[in-house]
């Protein structure tokens with residue numbers, strides 16, 4: 001058989017493969033349509049029947065009451081949970097008091113110095129000013145609470161994560177359990193982790209810390225494993241040839257070379273922890289998140305903005321610090337910095353002994369009043385500009401009436417629920433196969449049984465609107481940046497900035513302009529997810545090899561043709577990853593937006609966290625969020641896999 | 650155990666290495682003369698090394714030469730026990746590696762052997778001096794002492810003053826000097842080289858070869874040296890093994906290989922080899938055996954390359970007298986012998 005023949009047979013094989021798939025798909029789709037029609041004839045159903053609600057909320061509520069009543073007596077608490085709680089709480093308090101022992105000025109100094117060293121003069125000056133600003137706007141104590149909680153979370157994540165990463169690297173069967181678990185954990189909107197722990201521990205910093213650790217654990221584990229896996233084999237062999245023991249090789253050769261990857265993981269873990277610690281204000285974690293939350297409830301946008309800015313400063317400083325450490329050049333001369341560091345330490349210790357640890361009140365100055373004025377002004381002038389029907393208010397109404405509400409009606413009522421399940425299953429079948437289809441069907445039924453059908457469809461509708469808007473903006477911008485290095489360089493800091501901001505904080509500026517309701521949540525989610533859309537589009541298009549560009553050009557393809565016929569199809573898998581990421585980010589944000597009247601599952605979950613009689617419903621909503629997230633994640637991943645070109649043979 | 654392998658410092662007997670699942674099937678096929686491709690299509694396993702035996706005497710330089718993919722790296726990894734042979738026996742410095750437990754193997758590696766790698770295998774996170782000191786660190790030697798020793802070796806390989814750099818700040822040639830210093834730092838009896846100079850520029854490669862020869866003259870270690878460069882093999886080797894498709898085709902001194910290539914595969918290398926440069930007068934001379942020597946006959950030293958002896962032969966019908974270092978005649982170089990070797994080479 002000649003090579004050409006071989007290629008032909010293979011191509012034919014591929015074709016029959018996909019034809020086969022199509023036939024199966026059509027068969028399945030028509031079966032489901034027929035079934036739905038038959039059902040429709042006998043019963044008249046729109047939404048999932050109420051009577052099928054298994055009522056999980058009641059036992060949860062009973063369990064909650066039982067837990068509250070037995071917190072001081074039952075062995076589960078006295079022997080197990082309370083000691084854990086006490087130990088963690090002690091650790092956080094201890095760290096907080098240590099942090100507070102140092103004089104206030106050591107923080108801006110250390111930050112400025114550290115950033116100067118790792119990032120240059122300009123970053124150093126900004127860092128110094130930023131940290132000082134936190135004190136100026138009178139959020140010093142709250143920042144320490146947040147910092148302490150976050151540091152302990154990161155510490156625990158690292159202490160668990162690195163050994164777990166080593167174990168996963170060493171042992172394939174550990175990896176097979178750990179990897180999908182981490183994937184699943186990272187898919188969930190962080191918010192849902194709060195629910196089970198609040199159930200078990202009640203309000204406070206301990207459940208906040210535990211859910212933060214779980215939410216933030218994944219990157220450090222994964223990158224430890226990746227880092228160890230990518231250590232060049234030849235260095236390991238060299239070490240073995242010198243008669244090093246396994247431990248010696250791990251300690252002296254593998255771990256040091258995996259260090260950059262591990263540090264990158266710690267950076268990501270830190271950022272996730274930061275964002276989670278802020279969200280954990282919902283369950284009484286205190287700190288800056290609490291200020292945002294309380295102010296938003298009191299519609300004190302000014303104070304919320306101040307706390308938001310403090311959070312952003314903290315997040316950015318931490319991010320720059322940890323990437324600076326991760327990418328630090330080991331060969332750099334550190335002498336001058338050591339001297340400066342020593343000098344600052346001496347000043348700090350002396351200051352600490354002299355008791356200079358409160359941020360001086362004389363330096364306080366708040367910009368909250370101005371923000372509140374601006375907000376009032378915006379409300380009076382932008383919400384509805386002079387009765388003209390233009391403004392943020394009419395815009396909200398327009399989007400709500402034209403898109404969100406009709407889509408919600410469509411999903412929850414107009415399309416009968418069996419048809420929705422059918423559609424989900426057919427998509428699963430199309431994207432991957434029968435197993436995914438069954439999984440999706442089961443998950444959707446479960447949502448129904450939880451009595452969360454309507455709320456889920458509400459959340460789904462909001463998510464879809466957010467995703468469409470994000471992609472409609474993000475993909476064209478990504479296309480532009482992929483063709484224009486200048487634009488890319490200009491946009492990068494902006495996108496980085498928005499990616500560093502903890503999701504929750506984004507709600508603050510949005511509600512100044514759009515009040516409460518579903519729209520501000522959707523808008524915040526679009527802002528939140530845009531960087532990912534732009535990034536992955538850009539990445540996908542840039543991966544198209546230059547030769548392919550040139551080949552297409554040599555055939556005389558126009559720019560538009562090239563984009564449509566060559567670049568986009570080649571970048572399709574990456575674009576699908578963009579879709580996946582965007583969906584997950586939007587969903588996470590739409591859920592949090594329950595706080596500002598976003599409705600849907602988020603509202604139910606928020607209520608469950610805040611009112612002890614609604615914990616059961618909140619729990620159900622949490623499970624529904626998890627199920628919805630899993631469905632969307634699996635489905636988009638499966639499509640992304642399908643779009644990848646067949647591997648070389 | 651025969652006497653040869655008792656006095657040998659490295660002794661390899663019937664070593665096989667099969668990558669893949671169906672080891673015994675693949676070996677059975679190989680014993681029936683199947684080629685590597687045939688075995689791979691039939692079993693999915695790769696016979697990388699098939700039934701190799703050899704001994705290396707103390708102080709000898711044994712070079713294994715073969716094309717890329719012929720199984721050289723796998724062989725030297727079997728010998729140094731970085732991979733476990735599928736079958737066969739390997740003995741280094743009197744210890745049978747193939748039976749040793751991991752502690753014995755570790756001790757042997759710490760005390761007796763060291764390896765230099767093709768892509769250097771330096772530790773990018775350690776300074777040059779800490780790279781060189783690695784073997785000593787693993788043995789638990791104090792920092793002060795191991796650094797002194799490392800400095801010494803850096804001086805030996807001509808890298809004084811580079812200890813505080815990181816390997817990636819050095820050129821390829823310098824990096825391999827670090828590799829060499831690192832191997833020598835533990836004062837090994839046996840050194841394994843897996844194509845150490847292949848990644849270097851030709852000029853630097855030549856310098857490194859010359860330096861290795863000088864070092865070896867001083868140190869007299871046992872070297873097992875892998876290369877795909879026939880000229881390099883001729884230059885360095887006491888004995889050469891030519892490897893093809895996982896097996897040795899011929900083992901012999903450079904002269905034997907050049908003068909009596911075992912088959913067409915070996916001949917393909919010898920044909921292109923610069924025989925007149927490589928062979929020295931001593932390798933083609935006939936021993937004097939008490940014959941008289943005329944003072945009129947031209948004289949050359951033992952180490953004179955053939956190409957420099959040729960003009961003397963062409964200038965007269967007399968043989969050329971070969972003298973040793975004390976200038977006493979030890980042999981005669983005959984025009985016919987030289988002609989036959991060179992014509993074989995051009996053949």
Ligand SMILES: Nc1ncnc2c1ncn2[C@@H]1O[C@H](COP(=O)(O)OP(=O)(O)O)[C@@H](O)[C@H]1O
Pocket residue numbers: 668669695696697715716717718719720721722723724
């Ligand atoms: N770890 C391995 N697994 C499977 N096959 C291998 C492995 N290492 C080497 N091989 C195969 O064994 C053969 C010999 O390889 P190698 O010893 O590296 O040759 P050389 O060093 O002469 O280039 C090659 O066909 C190679 O593909």
Ligand SMILES: [Mg+2]
Pocket residue numbers: 721722723844
């Ligand atoms: Mg090799």
